[in-house]
Amino acid sequence: MLKKLYLFLLFITINTAAWAQQNLDIHFNALGFLDNREYKAFIPRSRTYSGTRLALDLGWNIDSVNRFVVGMNGIHEFGAKPYFLKVNPVAYYEYHGQNWLFNAGMFPREGLLSDYPRSILNDTLRYYRPNVEGLLTRYTNEHFTETVWLDWVSRQTATDREQFLFGFSGKFKPSVNGMFYLSHYFMMLHDAGAEIADPTHPLGDNGAAQIKLGLNLTKLTGLDSLSVEAGGMMSLERMNRDIGFQNHAGFVAAAYFSYKRIALFDEFYAGQGQNVIYGDSYYLKKLYNRLDVIYTPFLFKNIKGQFVFSFHQSPAHLNDNQQAFRIVVDLGRKKLVNFN
Secondary structure, three states, rough: OOHHHHHHHHHHHHHHHHHHEEEEEEEEEEEEEEEEEEEEOHHHHOEEEEEEEEEEEEEEEEOOOOEEEEEEEEEEEEEOOOOEEEEEEEEEEEEOOOOEEEEEEEEEOOOOOOOOOOOOOOOOOOHHOOOEEEEEEEEEEEOOEEEEEEEEEOOOOOOOOOOEEEEEEEEEEOOOOEEEEEEEEEEEEEEOOOOHHHHOOOHHHHHHHHEEEEEEEHHHOOEEEEEEEEEEEEEEEEEOOOOEEEEEEEEEEEEEEEEEEEEEEEEEEEEEEHHHHHHHHOHHOOOEEEEEEEEEEEEOOOEEEEEEEEEEEEEEEEEEEEEEEEEEEEEEEEEEOOOO
């Protein structure tokens, strides 16, 4: 009898301790953007993207490493009707331990895949496809970070094709306080068929990879940030499984400088034209350079506003340009209820 009573009290104690760690929180963030693109090299993409994204979710924190999140992310384009162009659901499980992160469901890509080069994942995904729908896992220690992910784009129906993205990226630093690092990025789109086969549109794959050696010079200067990197890029394209992959390769380089509210970011490419469906169209060119001049007039705890003036140079089109203003409001996670 005493043994059963002891076990019952132990069970109650464990469950009470577990519930004491649980809580509900709320998270709100917003993105406002006005992005005007004057592209003579790509007339169809010479347009203005403008609108607001509002995201709100509730998180159930089971303990210090496990939680469930549900919410929504809606976009309104200025002047559009109906008011919300699209509302994306947010619903995912997250495990976040000391070294491991694992997400499963529909979760924001910002902060997880937003560091990808624009040659592989273009920057309009931030406006129009804010969520990853699938799985992501990341391992991090003081020398090494690696992220592997799967993002479902289209579910197969009688007319819709089965499409999903998958990839991996990472960075290796031989020395914690050293200047050198090695980074890599890979992404592939698998484009399978619909339930009713279309002989004019066979199964295909399209993707790209980059590997770069970088040098972080920030500690040697009085600047907020200074880094340079260079390496290679390859795209892979297979429009018919019977033909096999077509490969295109080139050289990439980048430099980033920031001091207080001013930053410069320059990207250079030379090589074969790269046809990456989810990448920036300018990499179809054999020679391309982009310079971003960034000014941050609003920089507070929860608000960041930036003007970005971009200058695009490619053969026969040296004066393409772009002007963007983006403001991000992120109030962080606020606790609503503690179960204790």
